[in-house]
Amino acid sequence: MTPARGSESGSPALINGGDTATATAARTVQNYVGGRWVASDATRFGEVRNPANDELLARVPLGTAADVDRAVKAALEAFPAWRQTPPVHRVKPLFKLKNLLEEHLDDVARVVTREHGKTLDESRSSVRRAIDNVDLAFGIHDRMMGTSLEDIAAGIDCHTVRQPIGVFAAITPFNFPAMVPMWFLPHAVACGNTFVVKPSERVPLSQVRIFELMHEAGFPAGVVNLVNGAKEAVDGILDHPGIAGVSFVGSSPVARYIYRRAAEHGKRVQALGGAKNFVVVMPDADLDRAAAISTESCFGCAGERCLANSVVLAVGEAHGKIKDKLVSEAKKLKVGDGMEPGVTMGPLITKQHKEKVLGYIEQGIREGAKLLLDGRGYQDPQHPEGYYLGPTIFDEVKPEMVIGREEIFGPVLCVMKARDFDEAVQIVRQHELGNATSIFTSSGKWAREYRYRVEPSMLGVNIGVAAPMAYFPFGGAKGSFFGDLKGHGRDSIDFFTDKKVVISRWF
Numbered sequence: 308m309t310p311a312r313g314s315e316s317g318s319p320a321l322i323n324g325g326d327t328a329t330a331t332a333a334r335t336v337q338n339y340v341g342g343r344w345v346a347s348d349a350t351r352f353g354e355v356r357n358p359a360n361d362e363l364l365a366r367v368p369l370g371t372a373a374d375v376d377r378a379v380k381a382a383l384e385a386f387p388a389w390r391q392t393p394p395v396h397r398v399k400p401l402f403k404l405k406n407l408l409e410e411h412l413d414d415v416a417r418v419v420t421r422e423h424g425k426t427l428d429e430s431r432s433s434v435r436r437a438i439d440n441v442d443l444a445f446g447i448h449d450r451m452m453g454t455s456l457e458d459i460a461a462g463i464d465c466h467t468v469r470q471p472i473g474v475f476a477a478i479t480p481f482n483f484p485a486m487v488p489m490w491f492l493p494h495a496v497a498c499g500n501t502f503v504v505k506p507s508e509r510v511p512l513s514q515v516r517i518f519e520l521m522h523e524a525g526f527p528a529g530v531v532n533l534v535n536g537a538k539e540a541v542d543g544i545l546d547h548p549g550i551a552g553v554s555f556v557g558s559s560p561v562a563r564y565i566y567r568r569a570a571e572h573g574k575r576v577q578a579l580g581g582a583k584n585f586v587v588v589m590p591d592a593d594l595d596r597a598a599a600i601s602t603e604s605c606f607g608c609a610g611e612r613c614l615a616n617s618v619v620l621a622v623g624e625a626h627g628k629i630k631d632k633l634v635s636e637a638k639k640l641k642v643g644d645g646m647e648p649g650v651t652m653g654p655l656i657t658k659q660h661k662e663k664v665l666g667y668i669e670q671g672i673r674e675g676a677k678l679l680l681d682g683r684g685y686q687d688p689q690h691p692e693g694y695y696l697g698p699t700i701f702d703e704v705k706p707e708m709v710i711g712r713e714e715i716f717g718p719v720l721c722v723m724k725a726r727d728f729d730e731a732v733q734i735v736r737q738h739e740l741g742n743a744t745s746i747f748t749s750s751g752k753w754a755r756e757y758r759y760r761v762e763p764s765m766l767g768v769n770i771g772v773a774a775p776m777a778y779f780p781f782g783g784a785k786g787s788f789f790g791d792l793k794g795h796g797r798d799s800i801d802f803f804t805d806k807k808v809v810i811s812r813w814f
């Protein structure tokens with residue numbers, strides 16, 4: 308194992324170096340393995356840039372199967388002692404982590420904003436959600452209890468115990484760099500497993516900061532590990548015989564691949580995929596509120612949110628009435644560097660992603676959708692190099708259009724019209740993805756009917772972002788989810804433990 312090296316930042320998590328002119332200025336991200344910061348074996352590196360101004364923040368190693376193997380070995384070594392540590396003691400480092408995250412909430416949020424671009428308020432809320440998961444894990448001694456029944460036959464009793472399984476790994480997306488790994492790690496380690504996180508190579512710095520705090524919190528060496536990289540590191544995880552289960556969050560094509568390949572190796576898998584979320588607006592809804600909430604839902608985090616309601620499906624006369632309201636709400640957004648006060652929408656994650664979203668806007672125009680608001684021309688006067696787009700709204704989008712079907716993952720709102728409630732339900736049901744959806748109505752009957760008939764499994768009633776709290780399950784349906792046990796909530800205990808059934812007779 309390469310020993311940790313110091314750096315100008317004072318943190319061994321980032322070291323100086325690089326062999327090209329640009330790379331020299333940027334620090335290289337390290338892995339955290341067996342309780343120490345170590346260099347990756349990688350010979351290829353990616354760049355981490357601040358999307359607000361294109362500044363090069365760091366180089367990230369595109370890690371190898373050997374990097375993964377080192378982390379898994381450390382996790383396997385730590386497992387027997389960690390498993391034997393009583394649950395009430397296992398949560399002690401989590402208590403410390405919670406306090407450290409509270410104390411450094413603003414600092415972690417700043418790292419999120421710098422590498423991702425979302426506003427500081429959005430980053431703070433995401434760190435708060437990470438802390439909620441740490442909080443929930445404190446109750447593990449209660450949540451992990453088994454069940455028992457006397458006399459399943461004369462003189463024979465039966466009980467179940469929940470046992471940790473071994474090493475688990477999380478492979479996570481770019482859009483919530485601090486929060487998403489925490490949907491899994493606290494629950495897995497509280498259950499007595501050990502863990503490897505592979506964050507998105509586009510935003511590795513938030514996890515680096517959180518792992519510095521985990522180091523301070525005093526987890527025994529090898530219980531939590533961090534490996535940076537992209538596809539090669541992911542494949543190293545999927546194929547590694549030492550890993551018992553994988554939690555994935557990202558786009559649907561990759562989720563499907565992860566599910567298939569990890570399952571082939573006999574692993575447990577929960578793979579949360581992409582989204583195209585519809586918000587049905589009934590004519591009886593409070594349209595001012597529906598417009599304001601839907602706009603926030605769609606354009607928050609610059610539309611890079613798996614719970615973004617990116618299609619407003621207006622029913623009957625709601626369509627004519629809500630269009631202008633959506634446009635005037637969207638015009639209130641202040642685009643800019645998420646670090647600056649008053650900014651309500653930051654840039655997109657990369658230059659390439661901005662180009663992709665621009666491509667969708669051009670596609671929408673070609674397909675005959677009507678552009679009500681055009682964000683293509685937006686340029687930030689202070690940071691012309693930033694990856695900004697203004698809010699864009701299309702009307703007269705049809706379900707069969709590319710912009711009506713595919714996940715755009717940018718600040719583009721599509722407005723569709725449905726004749727009546729039944730047609731709206733049909734449009735939602737026809738879509739291959741089913742992550743989240745919302746309905747705006749003043750009728751309990753419509754709300755119930757909607758809940759009953761559509762498939763997306765995170766559903767908001769007069770709510771724009773139907774984000775389950777840590778103690779409820781998180782995950783979609785259809786092409787948005789591969790597996791059966793969802794993220795956090797009670798499902799996490801089922802995912803991270805095995806149930807052993809003991810049948811006893813004493814003579």
Ligand code: NAD
Pocket residue numbers: 478479480481482483505506507508536537538541542556557558559561562564579580581582612613714716742781782783787
């Ligand atoms: P992504 O699928 O490109 O990447 C996710 C992870 O997979 C990253 O760690 C990446 O390194 C890895 N990866 C990427 N391509 C791979 C490949 N070909 N083989 C193996 N591994 C690969 O997703 P992203 O762009 O980082 O994130 C955005 C997507 O995530 C959107 O589709 C969004 O809807 C989805 N998302 C879903 C949820 C949810 O709860 N369902 C939450 C957040 C984001």
